[in-house]
Amino acid sequence: MKNVSLGHRTIADIDGQVDKVLRGLGNPDPPVDLRVVRDLLKLDRGYYSTTDDSLLRETFSRLKVAGLQVLLRPTILRDAVQSLSLKALYLPDQRRILLDQDLPVLKHRWNEAHEIGHDIIPWHTGMMLGDTEQTLTPACHQIMEAEANYAAGQMLFLAGRFVAEAVSSGPSLAFVKSLSKGFGNTMTSTLWRFVEQGHGGRPIVALVTGHPHPARRKTDFDPANPCRYCVESPPFRQHFGRLQETDLFAAIVGYCGAQRGGSLGRNEVLLVDLNGDRHVFDFETFFNRHEALTLGHWLRSHNASVPVRTF
Secondary structure: OEOOOOOHHHHHHHHHHHHHHHHHOOOOOOOOOHHHHHHHHOOEEEEEEOOEHHHHOOOOOOOEEOOEEOOOOHHHHHHHHHHOOOOEEEEOOOOEEEEEOOOOHHHHHHHHHHHHHHHHOHHHHHHHHOOOOOOOOHHHHHHHHHHHHHHHHHHHOOOHHHHHHHOOOOOOHHHHHHHHHHHOOOHHHHHHHHHHHOOOOOOEEEEEEOOOOHHHOOOOOOOOOOEEEEEEOHHHHHHHOOOOHHHHHHHHHOOOOOOOOEEEEEEEEEEEOOOOOEEEEEEEEEEOOOOEEEEEEEEEEOOOOOOOOEO
16 A cells, blocks of 8 residues: 655645644654643543453444444444554544554554544544534545644654754665664654655655565465555655556565565665666665565666666
């Protein structure tokens, strides 16, 4: 699944809301303390479990999840959570965020920030409460999720501060890892943020996948949809946007080893742009024992005398 591009006006509106929060916090240094953010916004936090129905049997007045009215019966919320693979919920009328306690603790921070994003984006509240005539269709749901993700990233990475640090060095997974530690966020969310906003004008792409080596793939691997996420920088989308996720995944399969963790390999890969011109990218992949993170960035235009595999 590729990242969703937001319009300039939407980005400006969300930036304004995040700026209010950061100014309310006194423009803090990283990492952002979400407890302080919740206090500022007067939000409560709780937990639910997809394996414990009792935690789902609370009153969710008028809450809609992707068009499903969950007040009708408690099992609707459970079904919505499971079918949509939701990791957290925001209850605007209760000013409450609920996190899936069955998820690894490391993922709680991003999920909580994502739900805070729903809270600070003014037009999300009415849609989530069902107060508008518009049905929260899957397409609308995807856009809202992308907007909340953007707000979460702006908040957790302190808006322009991350961008300034990200462009201070050349792209690499080692650099992404150092940024991850500095801002107190997971490497996956930092990689996503790095590609979308810290690209420095470079064509960059990131893939989040299962282990790419055939010997390490899980039984539910789908060759038609091999990537959990494919994140493209605006310059990459502009010049290489027709490339399929299957093509990019095939590129990393070509060099990745079967190691159980750590670096899986690195290689130069040739990608063809929209004009049919060929370019050399540097690709590297790291496996954190849960998912494989791949970063690919533009190196140079292709010299036909130097053999490189084409995609």
